[in-house]
Amino acid sequence: MIELQELTKVYGSKVAVDHVSAVVQPGRVTGFLGPNGAGKSTTMRAILGLDRPTSGRALVNGRPFERTSAPLSEVGALLDAKAADGARSARNHLLALGATVGAGPRRVEAVLEVVGLSEVAHRRVGLFSLGMSQRLGIAAALLAEPQVLILDEPVNGLDVDGIQWIRNLLTQLAGEGCTILLSSHLMSEMELVADHLLVIGQGRILADSPIEEFIARSTGGAVSVGSPDAAVLVPLLARAGGSVAVGGDALVQVRGLDAGLIGDIAAQAGVRLHHLAPVGASLESAYWALTRGSVEYGSGSAQVSAVQDSIETKEAA
Ligand SMILES: Nc1ncnc2c1ncn2[C@@H]1O[C@H](COP(=O)(O)OP(=O)(O)OP(=O)(O)O)[C@@H](O)[C@H]1O
Numbered sequence: 001m002i003e004l005q006e007l008t009k010v011y012g013s014k015v016a017v018d019h020v021s022a023v024v025q026p027g028r029v030t031g032f033l034g035p036n037g038a039g040k041s042t043t044m045r046a047i048l049g050l051d052r053p054t055s056g057r058a059l060v061n062g063r064p065f066e067r068t069s070a071p072l073s074e075v076g077a078l079l080d081a082k083a084a085d086g087a088r089s090a091r092n093h094l095l096a097l098g099a100t101v102g103a104g105p106r107r108v109e110a111v112l113e114v115v116g117l118s119e120v121a122h123r124r125v126g127l128f129s130l131g132m133s134q135r136l137g138i139a140a141a142l143l144a145e146p147q148v149l150i151l152d153e154p155v156n157g158l159d160v161d162g163i164q165w166i167r168n169l170l171t172q173l174a175g176e177g178c179t180i181l182l183s184s185h186l187m188s189e190m191e192l193v194a195d196h197l198l199v200i201g202q203g204r205i206l207a208d209s210p211i212e213e214f215i216a217r218s219t220g221g222a223v224s225v226g227s228p229d230a231a232v233l234v235p236l237l238a239r240a241g242g243s244v245a246v247g248g249d250a251l252v253q254v255r256g257l258d259a260g261l262i263g264d265i266a267a268q269a270g271v272r273l274h275h276l277a278p279v280g281a282s283l284e285s286a287y288w289a290l291t292r293g294s295v296e297y298g299s300g301s302a303q304v305s306a307v308q309d310s311i312e313t314k315e316a317a
Helices: 040-047 090-101 105-114 130-142 160-175 187-193 211-219 230-239 259-268 283-294 300-310
Strands: 002-011 014-024 028-033 055-060 075-078 148-152 179-184 196-201 204-210 223-226 243-246 251-255 275-278
Touching: 002 040, 014 040, 014 055, 014 196, 014 204, 028 040, 028 160, 028 187, 040 055, 040 148, 040 179, 075 130, 090 105, 090 130, 105 130, 130 148, 130 160, 160 179, 160 187, 179 187, 196 211, 204 211, 223 230, 223 259, 230 243, 230 251, 230 259, 259 275
Parallel strands: 028 179, 028 196, 075 148, 148 179
Antiparallel strands: 002 014, 002 055, 196 204, 223 251, 223 275, 243 251
């Protein structure tokens, strides 16, 4: 288990992490999401004792990580996939690391197998692609069989097979009782991999909830309505108290009225409906809605519209 208690880190005048309190529970995969500069890496570094908190604390299994006697057996971490010595082979890199934690050649071969690098284990790490380096970094994190895993952007650089693989691996480890915290900018991949979400923006926790709840809450009960007579229907819905956003293709989104009431209003006015359904939301749209006020490095409206363009709105079944 990882506990963050009022964790705060200030660099000069910059508050990177601002009184963050959260518990990362074992037995599930917790995704750590936030825009650039939100404070994810600083939080992870503080958990690992690499950054000293300005105030508050981070505990791993009930105590500060720097007080742990066998750190690599307690926490497996992947912070920088390219940190390995490029001149070594993948196997030698793991053997050298294993020597410091009591993991011998057999364990090294086992983790190489788990991460799918057995065939290329003789190759120099410097020649590895980002995806291969990510796999090697995960192998290193798993080497001493820790119960806690902290992975910074582990999905970055993985192809579709790789993402599927990491999802299966993390789900299995969580099922065995591991505590897993992974950060990512990639919402769609996070949606596939994580069970629980911690969302951070400008150093503060914006959400801490199961992923389904996070998505469900973000829709705010919106209903998507399609009608060739939208021009007639929209004022009627507004008069009934609905908040109406008009989109393209005769589609409107209505908040404040449920689908049944919208259908009744349309029927009474003789308005044709071609579509009427509650709106579901992708993690990406929910995340964007939550963090749009806390993006530190944006490029103004161009960025917002690009993100909006990528929003995938799903219709609930
Ligand atoms: N060593 C440092 N000195 C000064 N400021 C720093 C330092 N490390 C981080 N910061 C600042 O703290 C804030 C949080 O940075 P952090 O790297 O934790 O964010 P992040 O969420 O991991 O971002 P990214 O997704 O871009 O990696 C940023 O404003 C960053 O510029």
